[in-house]
Amino acid sequence: MATYEPHRAVLYGPSAFQALGVALPEALQDWDNCHILVPSGGYLPIRRGVVAHQTKLPPTVWRTIGGLPLLHPVDHWLQLRRASIDHLVEVGDGLLRRQSPLLTLDAIWARLSQLDGVPGIKPARRAARWLVPGTDSLYETRTRLVLIHGGLPVPAVNCAVYCGSAGRWYHVDLGYDMEKVAVEYDGLVHVGNRVQMEIDARRRRELQDEGWLIITVTAEQLRRPLEIVRSVETALILRRSAGHALGEGLSMSRPA
Numbered sequence: 001m002a003t004y005e006p007h008r009a010v011l012y013g014p015s016a017f018q019a020l021g022v023a024l025p026e027a028l029q030d031w032d033n034c035h036i037l038v039p040s041g042g043y044l045p046i047r048r049g050v051v052a053h054q055t056k057l058p059p060t061v062w063r064t065i066g067g068l069p070l071l072h073p074v075d076h077w078l079q080l081r082r083a084s085i086d087h088l089v090e091v092g093d094g095l096l097r098r099q100s101p102l103l104t105l106d107a108i109w110a111r112l113s114q115l116d117g118v119p120g121i122k123p124a125r126r127a128a129r130w131l132v133p134g135t136d137s138l139y140e141t142r143t144r145l146v147l148i149h150g151g152l153p154v155p156a157v158n159c160a161v162y163c164g165s166a167g168r169w170y171h172v173d174l175g176y177d178m179e180k181v182a183v184e185y186d187g188l189v190h191v192g193n194r195v196q197m198e199i200d201a202r203r204r205r206e207l208q209d210e211g212w213l214i215i216t217v218t219a220e221q222l223r224r225p226l227e228i229v230r231s232v233e234t235a236l237i238l239r240r241s242a243g244h245a246l247g248e249g250l251s252m253s254r255p256a
Contacts, residue, residue: 001068004036004045010059010069012037012051013079019068020076020102022094023138025087028080037071037079053079073102074111078120086145088127093141096133098158105133132157139185140173143217143228147174147183150229152236155183163206170203172212179239180212183232187219213239 001009010016012035017024033051038044040054062072070076073095080091095103108128115121130148134157135141148154159175159182162168172182204214213235217228 001034001036004038004043005069007038007043007045008059009036009038009045010061010071011035011076012053013076016070016073016076016079017091017094019065019070020073022073022091022097022102024080025083025090025138028083028087028091072111074108074115074124078115078118078124081120083123085123085127085130086142088123089130089145090138090141092127092131093133093135094138096131096135098134098136101133105131134158136173137185137187139187139219139222142222143183143185144174146222146225146228147232150225150233152229152232161207161210161212163210165209166206168206170207172207172214176236176239179236179243180210181215181232181235181239182207182212183215183217183228185218186216 001011011019014024014028014030015033015035018031030051033049035051035053036045037053037055037059039058040056044054045052059069059071061069062075063070077088077091077095080088083091092108095101095108096105108131112121112125112128130145132141132144135144136158140157144155144157153176155174155176157174158171159177161170161172161175161182163170173185174183175181207214215228215231215235221228
């Protein structure tokens with residue numbers, strides 16, 4: 001990028017998101033090339049490992065990270081032309097992540113309003129309606145979309161749960177608070193870490209002691225979304241039925 005600085009080049013699309021630390025769906029990743037954006041009519045680099053894109057408007061640098069010039073993240077979001085709506089939601093949620101978010105939802109909509117007529121604006125606006133701040137991973141978003149596409153109610157993201165017996169708060173990835181059903185993505189990152197595995201086991205036990213049913217989803221299971229939807233739907237139906245039966249039992253036991 002230092003080589004192309006005199007030509008007002010900025011990072012583009014997948015390379016920009018790599019610099020921003022935002023995860024991309026597998027179909028949009030490109031670790032073999034550096035994608036850059038340069039003004040049309042000027043210098044157009046042709047070299048192996050560099051993919052040059054042109055723009056009619058001179059690129060305006062939003063921020064420089066590690067010496068790498070970047071546009072506004074929403075501008076790079078629109079550059080993901082091969083992305084489906086679900087992919088755009090997964091990336092958009094990454095901009096609103098719980099840890100060190102790059103933008104707020106209001107900031108995303110404000111920038112979209114400034115980009116009226118720009119290629120890619122229509123699908124981006126469609127995707128923006130489904131964005132939720134506070135996620136921790138792309139796979140959590142993918143799990144949420146599986147549930148929504150399956151016709152289930154929209155779960156709360158990073159649902160806060162107080163475990164009275166333990167005297168502490170936990171957050172579940174996706175939660176149905178009334179039914180006490182949690183859906184959590186397990187990336188298996190803690191396998192082999194005995195200390196973390198003990199912490200996770202205690203957390204699960206204390207959530208279960210509070211009456212929560214935990215449904216775990218893995219990357220492999222996401223390849224079979226109907227099975228996930230069926231499990232969660234069954235859990236919600238059973239919990240609602242149990243709650244209704246309990247309510248009837250309490251009302252019948254009350255003295256006249």
